[in-house]
Amino acid sequence: MxxxxxxxxxxxxxxxxxxxxxxxxxxxxxxxxxxxxxYPEVGSVGGSGNQGSGVLISDRWVLTAGHVADFKTGGSYSIGGNIYTIQSYVTAPDHPIFGVTNDVDLLYLSSAVTGIEAATxxxxxxxxxxxxxxxxxxxxxxxxxxxxxxxxxxxxxxxxxxxxxxxxxxxxxxxxxxxxxxxxxxxxxxxxxxxxxxxxxxxxxxxxxxxxxxxxxxxxxxxxxxxxxxxxx
Structure with a gap:
């Protein structure tokens, strides 16, 4: 192997x-x-820049890796068979572009996700x-x-x-x-x-x-x- x-x-x-x-x-x-x-609370992140995954942590907030959001403008979050528009991003302080330090980002969705329980x-x-x-x-x-x-x-x-x-x-x-x-x-x-x-x-x-x-x-x-x-x- x-x-x-x-x-x-x-x-x-x-x-x-x-x-x-x-x-x-x-x-x-x-x-x-x-x-x-x-694990229905895990969805996919699309749009410009890197494609990746993201975890729903409230009805409108998604936690993802910082480098997934680097250079991304707009974009979408797909979960539970539905597609949601990403309204804004919050990148962790001191995260360098495509770097691994503080490699986390929050995505704020334009509308609330329904029917899926957020991660604890x-x-x-x-x-x-x-x-x-x-x-x-x-x-x-x-x-x-x-x-x-x-x-x-x-x-x-x-x-x-x-x-x-x-x-x-x-x-x-x-x-x-x-x-x-x-x-x-x-x-x-x-x-x-x-x-x-x-x-x-x-x-x-x-x-x-x-x-x-x-x-x-x-x-x-x-x-x-x-x-x-x-x-x-």
Missing amino acids: KALATAFTILLPLGLTARASTILHTVDPQLYRDEAAL MWRFDNPADLLGREATWVGFGFGGDGLTGNNFSPEKRAFTNVIDGVTPNFGLPGPSFYSDFDNPDGTTNSLTSGSATATRLEGNVTPGDSGGGVFVTVGGQRYLVGINSYTSG
């Missing part, structure tokens, strides 16, 4: 990962689509609370698997992975966390300090997943803990 990149995610408050998902070639791709359907954000005190947790990454990334690599056909998919580490490792802009792709046969483990065991729907981000959400379940409640930012390797 082809080795894949390490994904980085901005924590909330805040965590980042990257661009679009590549999945296990031994698993039915439909299972990744079915998993994504459980986890208010944790220490980013290390996430270390070792299995999480679910959701976004509109390129397709492909561990043999083929990513292709140029974006679709909504969700994959699972273990949060292998948090900042300040690798000189990451904080606060961030990261994970890697683990081959079920044990031959691929980019982060030797992290888990080498593949999860049930192991995957990693590829272009298009940027701005999508990372979710954990604690005490039966699902929380948004990160926003996809970038990959390395």
